[in-house]
Amino acid sequence: DAGITQSPRYKITETGRQVTLMCHQTWSHSYMFWYRQDLGHGLRLIYYSAAADITDKGEVPDGYVVSRSKTENFPLTLESATRSQTSVYFCASSPDSGGKDTQYFGPGTRLTVL
Amino acid sequence: AQSVTQPDIHITVSEGASLELRCNYSYGATPYLFWYVQSPGQGLQLLLKYFSGDTLVQGIKGFEAEFKRSQSSFNLRKPSVHWSDAAEYFCAVGARIGGSTLGRLYFGRGTQLTVWP
Numbered sequence: 085d086a087g088i089t090q091s092p093r094y095k096i097t098e099t100g101r102q103v104t105l106m107c108h109q110t111w112s113h114s115y116m117f118w119y120r121q122d123l124g125h126g127l128r129l130i131y132y133s134a135a136a137d138i139t140d141k142g143e144v145p146d147g148y149v150v151s152r153s154k155t156e157n158f159p160l161t162l163e164s165a166t167r168s169q170t171s172v173y174f175c176a177s178s179p180d181s182g183g184k185d186t187q188y189f190g191p192g193t194r195l196t197v198l
Numbered sequence: 199a200q201s202v203t204q205p206d207i208h209i210t211v212s213e214g215a216s217l218e219l220r221c222n223y224s225y226g227a228t229p230y231l232f233w234y235v236q237s238p239g240q241g242l243q244l245l246l247k248y249f250s251g252d253t254l255v256q257g258i259k260g261f262e263a264e265f266k267r268s269q270s271s272f273n274l275r276k277p278s279v280h281w282s283d284a285a286e287y288f289c290a291v292g293a294r295i296g297g298s299t300l301g302r303l304y305f306g307r308g309t310q311l312t313v314w315p
Binding site (some may be wrong): 088117127129140174176188 | 230232234239240241242243244247249288291292293294295300301302303305306307308
């Protein structure tokens with residue numbers, strides 16, 4: 085039972101490079117989310133998706149792009165990485181929405197932008 | 199607008215002591231409330247959640263939380279802390295996104311718990 089996985093777990097990149105963080109879940113959950121976690125800010129929502137091919141912005145979407153061609157995958161792309169995007173990124177999934185369903189989190193990707 | 203406040207950034211307790219982590223929320227409707235725990239280097243794991251009914255909610259690992267509507271609070275408690283409880287704890291409120299049926303979680307900034315042996 086793999087659950088929800090993220091890759092890579094650690095990534096170091098340089099300013100201006102494109103980076104893609106992968107997220108895969110095996111539960112066939114409809115809803116998926118990307119968060120970033122920064123000291124003093126808790127978790128902030130970047131993007132979310134209600135189903136394949138349905139995505140929308142969260143509270144900090146600038147500089148990020150998502151896609152969801154398959155239900156189980158929800159990659160997050162930093163089109164041109166900046167130092168301010170150094171963070172820990174968490175992917176989560178949920179069987180339903182409405183704000184009342186448990187979200188299941190991946191182990192996170194620690195991204196450093198030099 | 200919905201928000202969650204965890205007033206304590208860092209709490210230190212001795213092993214075996216009782217614990218209470220505070221959480222206050224702001225939300226116009228009936229809230230869905232959650233507590234998550236994050237161990238070092240790990241993702242978040244659900245401890246417990248409140249939707250309706252009994253205002254005292256039991257969770258995993260011996261934790262409980264009490265919903266107090268009059269105080270807009272959802273404090274997490276444990277009667278006797280174990281060294282393995284050292285982690286970061288996040289309170290969250292679930293809310294709809296705009297006028298849609300979609301929902302999301304709004305997280306507090308977290309409380310770091312240190313446990314002294």
